[in-house]
Amino acid sequence: MATLRDVAQAAGVSPATASRALSAPDSVSSGRRFKVLEAAQRLGYQPNRSAQALASGRNRHLGLVLPDLANPYFATIAKGVQLEARESSNAVLVADTDEDPRREHDVVRELQTRVDGVVLCSPRMPEEQILECAARGPLVLVNREIEGIPSVTFDVASGMRQTLLHLRALDHRTIAYVGGPETSWSDRHRRRGLDSVAGITVIDLGPHRPVHAGGFAAADLALETGATAVVCFNDLVALGVVSRLQSRGVAIPSGMNVVGFDNIPGSTYVTPALTTVAVPLQRAGREAAMLLDPSLSPADAAPAQLRLDVELIIRESTAPLTPAP
Amino acid sequence: MATLRDVAQAAGVSPATASRALSAPDSVSSGRRFKVLEAAQRLGYQPNRSAQALASGRNRHLGLVLPDLANPYFATIAKGVQLEARESSNAVLVADTDEDPRREHDVVRELQTRVDGVVLCSPRMPEEQILECAARGPLVLVNREIEGIPSVTFDVASGMRQTLLHLRALDHRTIAYVGGPETSWSDRHRRRGLDSVAGITVIDLGPHRPVHAGGFAAADLALETGATAVVCFNDLVALGVVSRLQSRGVAIPSGMNVVGFDNIPGSTYVTPALTTVAVPLQRAGREAAMLLDPSLSPADAAPAQLRLDVELIIRESTAPLTPAP
DNA sequence: GTGAAAGCGCTAACAT
């Protein structure tokens, strides 16, 4: 394998010049630059990443920690991180914590020994642990906000408000909300939108596991309340609600309206297709990765806290309460 | 940040001994080992990965290349790779190719500059390009076999045979097969199982895109043939077939049976739950990562070609053709 | 703009 020395020698310049020709082309006269590039090409030169990293103190590796790679929500964020990473010639180290918040802390620390910065999607890790991790190296939060740490979140309160306005316009007056994990930033902020619309009564069905199975129990509760629509913490839960309602013989939307959150791919595949709040997951991943780029964030600036807009997508699972005659 | 020298000094030993105490404990007397470990602990020593990598020539990084992270099929494989990597104290660099086979080659090569070995899930990259990549460094294929390259695949022909036997037992005599991409190893091998069961006529519906949308067109074709059951290349397609049939008013399983492949999580969420062939995706990821461990594979041995067993999971989308009276 | 030289922090012969 050809080294930089070989290239320099072949080009008749010093290793320093060869290095510069490759990484800071403008600081080398065009003649020599050309010779170096040509030699590198000819010898099939591939820089040794480890040596670069050791000498420069930077890896060009980004870390990404998330609860579950097989969850389309997180997978989509991961795609966004990848996309941005590739454009800034970084690589992404992904670590899945298997939904175990206790494991997250160790995973982050382990990753921090290997990367220049970490994107952390951790709905449940205790705040003080996150602060501790942030002290060890650059870190950006996704879907959660902590004072003093850069983050990318979604304006879910607005999403909730849009949802309620939509349902009210369809003549619904009593709706049920299937909550997510109690400790989640994301659920707290959805709830902030719950009382933002006059003329709608919201029945709180309490916290539920944010997965398909969580929707089963919730569906039965919803039916009991007399609500005409059920709004769910996320699409996975909403899908569970739909399944359960259908198997109990309740038609959607005629017997009950259902709204999800997130707009994961599965929300369009189900029948009826789910009305849901689209959150720009991939964009969030990109933005998070960008916030990690040191050249873009002067160290003295306040940590950026992005709040991305969301949009209600109306599909088949919501309809006027009483259809026109 | 404390370095190994600092630790050595604090423990009153040479850097070499300190290094050994940490990485090959048995080669150091227990007294000194203890002192080193204690000093490391006290100073909060964290080895510098770049330096280790440069000196040893190994990164403890594994690469994983796949078409689409948001596809549950690949996401599950990724989880398996992660699991095994963690146990062997490796980290995983994931690269998504956005389903673009032309991009795969570059992505793999880029990754190979950063990792000790690559797990490649690439249904469509041309064989010669894969061979070229394999020549550059350790590489294991998943869900594809190429002579001379270690791989982990599934016995999908057996899965197909199990499916046909099941359908025959339910009195089906004519079934339709919705194929996947023509060039895919995986589709070729499914087809090998197609003629393995006597007494069943299989109508080939031709290649389809292996996603939900692909199932729509296929559903209409299937209806036209008079088949009583449709077997699909994968669950995503099967889900599409189900959607389309239902929206055309065909009940499942009474009007048509549907079988998928892969047993992705979504296959249980749909109504009716999908009969499908479960393939051990996570296990495949693990095995692939293990094959990459140099300590387990003597360089002179023939490349391992694992073929994992699959199992038909019978759910609600298949039923006897003519129910008992 | 260019080169010489000094490391980055660690591992692995080699010698003892």
Place this chain on the structure above:
DNA sequence: ATGTTAGCGCTTTCAC
């Protein structure tokens, strides 16, 4: 079992 020594391949002052 331990220490000495030499790099691994690159980046980056510093002087010119």
